[in-house]
Amino acid sequence: MFRVTLTTLIFIYLAVFLNSVFFVWIMWNWKRARQSRRALRYRLRCALCAFEFEDTTTTLLPRCPRCGSLNERFRPSSL
Ligand SMILES: [Zn+2]
Numbered sequence: 001m002f003r004v005t006l007t008t009l010i011f012i013y014l015a016v017f018l019n020s021v022f023f024v025w026i027m028w029n030w031k032r033a034r035q036s037r038r039a040l041r042y043r044l045r046c047a048l049c050a051f052e053f054e055d056t057t058t059t060l061l062p063r064c065p066r067c068g069s070l071n072e073r074f075r076p077s078s079l
Contacts, residue, residue: 042055042056044062044071044073044074045071045074046064046066046067046069046071047071047072047074048064048067048069049064049066049067049069051064051065051066051067053065053066
């Protein structure tokens with residue numbers, strides 16, 4: 001049996017606790033970013049009238065339902 005001082009024991013306890021909090025925070029943030037990407041996957045913004053719409057087709061240049069212009073598939077930036 002090896003001997004451990006109280007200071008070392010407290011240090012180990014704090015290190016394990018903080019590492020687990022950090023790991024949970026990283027996983028939560030990763031999950032939140034993934035959900036955000038999935039929600040905005042088909043969302044497009046018209047370059048002409050700035051109207052945001054969803055297009056689930058695979059067309060190269062989707063047409064804006066408001067003004068009818070053709071748009072490239074740029075992802076709208078999130079705030
Ligand atoms: Zn438009």
